[in-house]
Amino acid sequence: MIELSATQIGGWVGSFLLPLFRIAALLMSMPIIGTQLVPMRVRLYLALAICLVLMPTLPAMPQVDALSLRSLVLIAQEVLIGVMLGFSLQLFFHAFLVAGQIVSMQMGLGFASMVDPTNGVSVPVVGQFFLMLVTLLFLAMNGHLVVFEVLAESFVTLPVGEGLLTDHYWTLATKLGWVMGAALMLVLPAITALLVVNLAFGVMTRAAPQLNIFSIGFPLTLVLGLAIVWIGMADILAQYQLLVGEALQFLREMARAR
Template sequence: MLELSNEQIGAWVGSFLLPLFRIAAMLMFMPIIGTQLVSARVRLYLSLAICLAIMPTLPPMPVVDAINLQAFIWIAQEILIGVMLGFVLQLLFQVFAIAGQIVAMQMGLGFASMVDPANGISVPVIGQVFMILVTLLFLAMNAHLVVFEVLAESFFTLPVGGGFLVENYWEIANKLSWVLGAALLLVLPAVTALLVVNLAFGVMTRAAPQLNIFSIGFPLTLVLGLVIVWIGMADILAQYQVFATEALEFLREMARAS
């Protein structure tokens, strides 16, 4: 009959389950994999596979007593680190989601909403198009592999059982202002062009009040907005590279914080 001592069980729990909590927390919260499009069972299986793949390369883990309060503190710390890493990736995707919503409101497509299958909420169509585009670019440029590399490195820079600064979360909170600024920078040409169109309609209404500008202003603004978005797509790759590089560098800085 196989008998295991408390030390052996604690070593097994520390070497496998503690890293699993960090990996699973990040996969549950990060975009693409952490959305409703991927079932929780698939995410759990993927977490197990990643944990088994990187477990031989991880540094020595602390011995965990299953009925000790310290074990629950370490588990909570690993979950917080995983959520932190996943939330940093969410910032990159929300830049394009907010940018699409701003453009949709300016061109009159704010009422045209559809259910986002990833998050289960109603979003403007332009915002959903931008989200699909950034998802395809994220996967095509192998950014997900960079994320998994940073996740593996985090076990050396933020070891299990080590200290974790609360200032890391303050850095994420300060980064929220970057999301809005980046979204405005992304759609600034389109918003400026639509503003000029609206000002032109205002001048026409003032110059010729007998003309029913509102009857042609809405469809014309809608068509011009679609043309402006189509023209702006030519520069979307360069803008994505800038934002993705900054987001991934911030992710690596957060993983290296100590």
């Protein structure tokens, strides 16, 4: 019969389970992998595989009792670190989603919504289009590999057992306003163009009160809005590169990575 001492169990908990909680928390909360499109079992298997690959390169882990209060505190801390890293990536993706929702409301497509399979809620189709576009760009430019690199480096810059500093929470809280600023930067040309169109319809209404502006203005605003969005797609790659650079740099700041 195999007998395991408390020291051996504590060593296994520290060397495998504690990193696994951080990795699993990131995979459960990050975009693309952490959505409902990826089954929970697949995410768990992926977390186990990444943990097995990283184990030989990880620094020394603290020896803890598997059933002690300190081990529970360390597990909660690792889960919190992983969730914070994943949530910082969610901010980047939701900037494009918010941008699509803003331009949808301005062009009259706010009523045209569909179920977002990643979040399970209804969003305007333009926002869903922007979200699918940024997902494909993120994968095509190996953004997920950068995230895994930062995750591996976080075990050196944020060792297991080291408490999170207050500036991590403050940095994450201040970054929430970045989402709205980035979304406005994405759709500001479209909003400005649609505002000019609406002002033109207002002048037409004052010049010809008998003109039914609702029957004419709505379809024209819709068609012009789609044309403006189509024209704006020519510059979407440059805007994506700027925003993804800021988002990944923020992720490195959260993990104190280089």
